[in-house]
Amino acid sequence: MKNNIDINNIPKEKFELIGERDLHDVKFDTKPIGYFQDAWIRFRKNKASVAAACIILFILLFSIVVPLVSPYEINYSETGYSNKLPKDKFLMQFGIATGQTTRKMNLNAFTKAMAVGMGAADVNGTGDVTYEDGYLNEYSSVKVIGDPYMSQDAVYRDVSVDVYLEEGFRFFRVTEAELESMKAWEQATGKKLLYPMIDTKNDHPGTEDANVWYKTKSGTLQPVSVKQVIGGVVTTPLDITAGDKLVPNYLYDSQGNAIYATPSDSTMWRVRVLYYNYYQWAHEGKEPYHLLGTDNSGYDICVRLAYGIRLSLLIAVCVSVINLVIGTVYGSIEGYFGGWVDIIMERISDVLSGVPFIVVATLFQLHLSAKVGPIPSLLFSFVLTGWLGTAYRVRTQFYRFKNSEYVFAARTLGASNSRLMFKHIFPNSLGTIITSSVLVIPGVIFSESMLSYLGIVAIHGDAGTSLGTMLSSASDLFTKYPHEIFFPALVISLLMISFNLFGNGLRDAFNPSLRGVED
Amino acid sequence: MQMLTYIIKRILLMLLTVFIIFTICFVLIKSLPQPPPVGNADQVELELELRDRLGYNRPIMEQYGIYLKNILTEGNWGTSWKIEKFADVTDVLFSRITPTLVLNIYSLIFAIPLGIILGIIAALKKNKWQDHLISTVVMLFVSVPSYIYAFLVQYLLYFKVGGIFESDIYSITEAGTKLGYSAEVIKQMIANGEAWKIYLSGPMFVSMILPILSLAFGTIAGLARFTRAELTEVLTSDFMLLARAKGLTKRQATVRHAMRNAMVPILPMIIGEFASVLSGSLIIEQIFGVPGVGALYLSSINLLDYDVFLFVGMFYTLIGLSASILIDLSYGFIDPRIRMGAK
Numbered sequence: 001m002k003n004n005i006d007i008n009n010i011p012k013e014k015f016e017l018i019g020e021r022d023l024h025d026v027k028f029d030t031k032p033i034g035y036f037q038d039a040w041i042r043f044r045k046n047k048a049s050v051a052a053a054c055i056i057l058f059i060l061l062f063s064i065v066v067p068l069v070s071p072y073e074i075n076y077s078e079t080g081y082s083n084k085l086p087k088d089k090f091l092m093q094f095g096i097a098t099g100q101t102t103r104k105m106n107l108n109a110f111t112k113a114m115a116v117g118m119g120a121a122d123v124n125g126t127g128d129v130t131y132e133d134g135y136l137n138e139y140s141s142v143k144v145i146g147d148p149y150m151s152q153d154a155v156y157r158d159v160s161v162d163v164y165l166e167e168g169f170r171f172f173r174v175t176e177a178e179l180e181s182m183k184a185w186e187q188a189t190g191k192k193l194l195y196p197m198i199d200t201k202n203d204h205p206g207t208e209d210a211n212v213w214y215k216t217k218s219g220t221l222q223p224v225s226v227k228q229v230i231g232g233v234v235t236t237p238l239d240i241t242a243g244d245k246l247v248p249n250y251l252y253d254s255q256g257n258a259i260y261a262t263p264s265d266s267t268m269w270r271v272r273v274l275y276y277n278y279y280q281w282a283h284e285g286k287e288p289y290h291l292l293g294t295d296n297s298g299y300d301i302c303v304r305l306a307y308g309i310r311l312s313l314l315i316a317v318c319v320s321v322i323n324l325v326i327g328t329v330y331g332s333i334e335g336y337f338g339g340w341v342d343i344i345m346e347r348i349s350d351v352l353s354g355v356p357f358i359v360v361a362t363l364f365q366l367h368l369s370a371k372v373g374p375i376p377s378l379l380f381s382f383v384l385t386g387w388l389g390t391a392y393r394v395r396t397q398f399y400r401f402k403n404s405e406y407v408f409a410a411r412t413l414g415a416s417n418s419r420l421m422f423k424h425i426f427p428n429s430l431g432t433i434i435t436s437s438v439l440v441i442p443g444v445i446f447s448e449s450m451l452s453y454l455g456i457v458a459i460h461g462d463a464g465t466s467l468g469t470m471l472s473s474a475s476d477l478f479t480k481y482p483h484e485i486f487f488p489a490l491v492i493s494l495l496m497i498s499f500n501l502f503g504n505g506l507r508d509a510f511n512p513s514l515r516g517v518e519d
Numbered sequence: 520m521q522m523l524t525y526i527i528k529r530i531l532l533m534l535l536t537v538f539i540i541f542t543i544c545f546v547l548i549k550s551l552p553q554p555p556p557v558g559n560a561d562q563v564e565l566e567l568e569l570r571d572r573l574g575y576n577r578p579i580m581e582q583y584g585i586y587l588k589n590i591l592t593e594g595n596w597g598t599s600w601k602i603e604k605f606a607d608v609t610d611v612l613f614s615r616i617t618p619t620l621v622l623n624i625y626s627l628i629f630a631i632p633l634g635i636i637l638g639i640i641a642a643l644k645k646n647k648w649q650d651h652l653i654s655t656v657v658m659l660f661v662s663v664p665s666y667i668y669a670f671l672v673q674y675l676l677y678f679k680v681g682g683i684f685e686s687d688i689y690s691i692t693e694a695g696t697k698l699g700y701s702a703e704v705i706k707q708m709i710a711n712g713e714a715w716k717i718y719l720s721g722p723m724f725v726s727m728i729l730p731i732l733s734l735a736f737g738t739i740a741g742l743a744r745f746t747r748a749e750l751t752e753v754l755t756s757d758f759m760l761l762a763r764a765k766g767l768t769k770r771q772a773t774v775r776h777a778m779r780n781a782m783v784p785i786l787p788m789i790i791g792e793f794a795s796v797l798s799g800s801l802i803i804e805q806i807f808g809v810p811g812v813g814a815l816y817l818s819s820i821n822l823l824d825y826d827v828f829l830f831v832g833m834f835y836t837l838i839g840l841s842a843s844i845l846i847d848l849s850y851g852f853i854d855p856r857i858r859m860g861a862k
Binding site: 350351354355356358359362363366367442446449450453454455456471475478479482485489492493496497500501 | 532533536537539540544547548551658659661662663664666667670673674677678798801802805806816817820821828832835836839840
């Protein structure tokens with residue numbers, strides 16, 4: 001047949017020049033939209049995902065900014081102010097974060113609470129202060145007094161107290177130099193720090209409680225008597241009125257002046273200080289304001305929370321990136337070469353996927369935690385099995401695309417294996433991989449907080465803190481101090497929800513088959 | 520027949536995997552320093568002697584041989600040195616399965632119907648307010664970690680509401696006493712392996728309400744989301760249109776065609792849930808003081824009771840692998856089309 005041309009030897013005359021005119025495709029009138037641009041357009045339409053992304057951004061900013069601006073360091077702890085409620089100078093004006101709580105008090109407890117303000121007002125130890133003076137004093141722990149009511153044959157009140165001022169007075173052992181420094185501080189600031197000592201050697205021995213500066217019936221908190229202003233009749237009334245006074249139990253010298261420091265031993269002095277001012281003396285004039293309160297070791301929750309978020313996010317992002325790299329390379333090799341390479345590599349990932357994560361994490365902690373620290377060993381355990389999912393997805397994509405025509409074309413043009421793998425086939429799986437990398441993050445945050453909550457991973461001390469550690473330290477007394485568990489729990493929940501929503505939004509945006517389906 | 524060879528192949532592969540994992544774990548665990556024996560002088564002496572006889576002082580590969588031999592010939596997986604002194608680890612584990620099992624099954628019985636029903640409602644009312652409500656709540660409950668619900672229900676139901684709710688589940692003696700058994704009877708029952716009677720009793724159930732709830736929330740949410748996704752997909756398929764076209768009412772078409780098809784992926788998921796109930800939830804058992812498998816695992820780490828740790832670890836591995844096989848096989852059993860395809 002004449003048509004049967006030998007393709008390698010086409011005679012020259014069969015070719016013909018088409019001329020000098022330019023060869024161009026017809027230009028599109030519309031603007032081209034790339035894959036990522038399209039994904040971005042559709043991602044923006046998903047309101048929930050955008051909101052989630054904003055929340056993530058906010059939490060991230062919180063974790064970066066708070067440690068920079070906070071007056072507290074991560075290892076700052078003040079055991080005197082442990083388990084304290086949130087209190088903030090600015091927000092107090094709006095009635096939030098006031099550091100106040102309402103307690104049900106009987107008469108003795110109420111007297112003791114009132115005595116803090118009265119003691120603070122009584123600078124010279126004369127005992128000549130009324131309940132009203134105490135209530136109006138700036139150091140009064142009692143902020144709002146409820147009306148008395150009868151309950152189980154006793155008088156009770158609901159009293160709103162400031163938990164920081166409630167600490168009242170404390171005894172301290174200080175050196176001579178510290179005592180001088182305290183006196184100098186009092187001079188400089190005009191605030192009162194040293195208060196009269198309590199007489200422990202009379203008929204009404206004071207207890208170790210520095211707040212009971214008034215005479216009590218032996219062994220109880222019941223004040224011996226309440227001086228009533230009218231007529232000076234000494235009675236013990238059922239209820240307190242504004243003008244009543246307490247009988248002081250201070251230590252006086254021979255001239256009748258109050259004593260402010262007693263020698264404890266040859267070098268130390270024993271003093272009774274107002275803790276709120278002592279705190280300021282010890283912390284260069286800083287007043288105790290904790291925006292989110294303090295935990296059971298007296299750590300500032302706000303700063304610790306920021307460090308916990310940093311750690312969680314850092315681990316999660318590291319794991320996500322490392323998994324992405326390992327999974328991509330492993331999955332590409334598996335999927336591209338197929339055959340026995342695939343079979344052997346699949347067996348390896350089968351075995352790895354069979355090991356429960358919790359066992360891996362524990363073994364890594366037991367083996368490596370002492371050598372490289374708990375956080376790197378945690379990272380290793382996440383990485384050991386974490387990349388399996390990514391590898392599986394990449395492998396599937398490779399199986400789908402490796403036999404397509406465009407890959408054959410590229411191979412015919414002489415593209416190398418690695419070029420085919422990473423330049424031609426891999427970009428097809430980019431969308432799925434980005435999505436799964438984002439969806440890995442909430443899983444890692446959950447596992448990390450769970451492991452540190454259970455104590456399998458011990459992140460405290462030098463290693464900083466983690467959200468799980470905060471939860472576990474707060475969980476013992478969480479019915480009593482719910483704020484300590486509330487903030488870390490809220491942050492974990494928000495992170496998990498936002499990352500899930502964000503990831504779902506990305507998945508929908510990167511899925512071309514959903515284009516135009518919405519609405 | 521082909522099904523049978525497939526099952527056998529899968530099981531053999533699983534055993535091989537378990538064996539490899541066991542070997543790696545064994546080497547890793549035994550290369551850790553064995554904690555020194557504790558207790559009085561007699562116990563210390565006994566423990567050292569026992570360890571010596573079991574080959575604990577020999578090289579690791581020799582120990583491995585002895586260990587394998589003991590497993591294969593006597594079914595002996597080692598000895599607990601700390602948690603229950605000198606008890607067989609298998610006994611230690613099996614005595615803790617009952618509470619885990621009871622708790623998880625209660626929660627599944629409660630969670631599965633609720634999850635499916637919510638999913639169905641959301642799918643049938645797609646894009647109406649019912650769907651939006653259910654989907655939002657489900658999204659929250661899927662994302663929030665289970666221990667947060669645990670704190671929440673403890674705080675709200677136990678601390679604020681109180682009443683019948685308990686913060687921790689009863690110990691077996693507490694529950695037994697509530698049932699009117701004397702201490703001796705309870706001991707007798709535990710010895711006879713009848714502890715499950717107490718675990719299934721009414722007072723025990725009441726004390727388990729909070730952990731059941733905490734476990735159930737996640738399952739309900741996960742199942743509802745899955746059911747909704749599957750059912751919406753089925754509802755939009757062509758055969759549903761055909762079913763309506765041939766004269767079925769919407770209700771008939773949904774019940775006879777859509778539900779049955781949607782159940783194909785849902786049932787294996789439920790089977791998987793049931794298969795993994797044995798492992799127990801570490802964190803829920805920790806929070807509510809459940810003396811189950813998860814708690815055993817934690818105490819084996821804290822007390823460095825390595826034989827128990829190894830055995831529980833292998834138990835987890837086995838459960839996980841068996842669950843995945845069961846899920847794969849159940850697809851074939853449930854859906855005739857998949858079964859045909861295998862041939």
